[in-house]
Amino acid sequence: xxxxxxxxxxxxxxxxxxxxxxxxxxxxxxxxxxxxxxxxxxxxxxxxxxxxxxxxxxxxxxxxxxxxxxxxxxxxxxxxxxxxxxxxxxxxxxxxxxxxxxxxxxxxxxxxxxxxxxxxxxxxxxxxxxxxxxxxxxxx
Numbered sequence: 001x002x003x004x005x006x007x008x009x010x011x012x013x014x015x016x017x018x019x020x021x022x023x024x025x026x027x028x029x030x031x032x033x034x035x036x037x038x039x040x041x042x043x044x045x046x047x048x049x050x051x052x053x054x055x056x057x058x059x060x061x062x063x064x065x066x067x068x069x070x071x072x073x074x075x076x077x078x079x080x081x082x083x084x085x086x087x088x089x090x091x092x093x094x095x096x097x098x099x100x101x102x103x104x105x106x107x108x109x110x111x112x113x114x115x116x117x118x119x120x121x122x123x124x125x126x127x128x129x130x131x132x133x134x135x136x137x138x139x140x
Contacts, residue, residue, distance in 0.1 A: 046127040053081040054122065054131070061085055061118060065137050069114055082123045090115040092139065112139050 011019075057078050064074055065087065075084040093113050116135040121128060 043127065046124050047129075049079070049124050050081055050122045050127065050129055053079040053083075053124075057081065057083045057120070057122070058133075058135075061087075061120070062135060062137070065089075065116055065135060069116075069137060069139070080124060084121045086119040088117040090117070113137070114139065 057076075060076065060078060061074070064071060070089045071087055073084070073086050075082070077083070091114070093115075114137045116137065118131075118133050118135050120131040120133070122131070123129075
């Protein structure tokens, strides 16, 4: 009878511990991968919101520059995205000289163009993106 107890078909404690360790490792790895994918999805969503609002914000800045061409700074909110910009306005410049040569007897053009260097900072939830671009305004 003593021999029968040792010939059981069950698992030993070591086998159960090894199986639990493997199971725990697989579950932990899956949970970490899920958290990483969730965080990446959230960052992608925030970036999409920022980039969706960008053309509308640029148009608003363009309108502001037409009204106040030497304006140095501005800020606002559009489509849940906060923005702040700095403007370094260039000098007014005229049309290129070769344009005057095409018009015989025409007066030189008065200054009509201004090139602005814009530093734009967008923020939405925890994400902040900075853009630098140039904006050309035409003065009638």
